[in-house]
Amino acid sequence: MIGQQVADSIERRSGVSLWRQIADRILQAIAIGDFAENAALPPEVALAERYGVNRHTVRSAISALVQEGVLRAEQGRGTFVLSRKRLSYPIGARTRFSAGLQGQTSERHIVLLSSSIEPASQRVAEGLGLARGADVMRLETRGEADGRSVSRAASWFDARRFAGIDEAMAQTGSITASLARFGIDDYLRQSTVLSARHADAADLADLDLQPGAIVLVTVAVNVTPNGQPIQFSESRFPAERVELKLSAL
């Protein structure tokens, strides 16, 4: 047994079904590296014993992961790991989507899903240093790497200062490039608050997740080098595909 892999049992009558808990464990074991890519999982009977459940329950977990494209089951041979480990997404003073994932993926970009102008809510106004109710431009975006959805975010900008930033985003596919059109050559991450929760219906659809998945949530403010807030954002990352690596810049 590698590391301090705890032989933790499973919780009953928890509101989370046993098959989902086991699927979570398997996903995590893969992400941690307990199972190499293309390696065979232990046979169903062994897993059932290890988790203290019926073989059929293990089968439910596995079939969910097969559906999800993480595993491949072959009758008579075994069940094999397909999926890669989690992407490691760096967060620090200079967080950039594409720069951060360099080397880990061959292709990545941001897709603009929608944009709208709305009055600033309390927290958006605070984050951007505007009056509550002031016009803000809201961009809904999805980050993709190698065809997998790795993030889903809402960003808010001062609608007056950054009028037309939605078009810039659609054209460039990059926040950094879009801000450059408004004379912002550099920006820093001022603050990041991190939490986690179950994915809601919107997350499931946008990030192509299975129900019951967990998302990491960051709420952040980007500022110019001299401290003026320019972007307030809430991003959601699928915990099964992404981990956040904090660099203290």
Add this chain to the structure above:
Amino acid sequence: MIGQQVADSIERRSGVSLWRQIADRILQAIAIGDFAENAALPPEVALAERYGVNRHTVRSAISALVQEGVLRAEQGRGTFVLSRKRLSYPIGARTRFSAGLQGQTSERHIVLLSSSIEPASQRVAEGLGLARGADVMRLETRGEADGRSVSRAASWFDARRFAGIDEAMAQTGSITASLARFGIDDYLRQSTVLSARHADAADLADLDLQPGAIVLVTVAVNVTPNGQPIQFSESRFPAERVELKLSAL
């Protein structure tokens, strides 16, 4: 409706029961501040309609939260919010347990649960810059603030250099103070990797959580100012009680 509170619906046949999903939503709404302390929740029928479920399902969610000490239900009057918002736990180059929570709580300390000497696993050895299998001291600790469990961690130290650090921890209740006894006046956080998952059986017991809860997981390395690794740790935070605030120091 405050902010962009999405009226997101609930996922069926997800492996996560509806009542648990709704309990999660309510917890989150409280943590975000949608419901003030002592405020009344909307009546059960209203919640049922809002989430598109039966009233009994909402009642299951509420009774779980009552059990958990987050809500208080009073017949004829309504259901009220007891719990505080989430603690905001700072993470940066100088992360210290007690220093970080200053101002948010009146009382906090670290409890040493157990200690042992074991051979270093792969990742511990890498983190501490030791040979795999070298003796390391492992400390299991729980962080408490105002009587609530807010973290659960395993820490590893070079057993030769820090022989007896377990006793120091037991006496001082502080990592910083214990390290000082070994001539470490200052240390920095070199790296932090962040992920999230469902709480396992050990987490549930240690952090006094209800089954189905989510934990934030950080894996970190602390180093001396000149870069020598001294501590490798894996910490788990209950997502419903704690958020992590990243400071780019």
Add this chain to the structure above:
DNA sequence: TATAGTTGTCTATATCAATAGACAAATCTG
């Protein structure tokens, strides 16, 4: 080519999760 080991399928049963409806009990308001 046997045989052991593995995944796939079927039937049956018990428990949990969710819906539905009705009414009691407590509280608040006019």
Add this chain to the structure above:
DNA sequence: CAGATTTGTCTATTGATATAGACAACTATA
């Protein structure tokens, strides 16, 4: 006090979850 609002309790029914056992289908290997 009367009526409206809200939580608490009960019964009944349906579907999802989990267990149990048996056997078929396929694969690898001695």
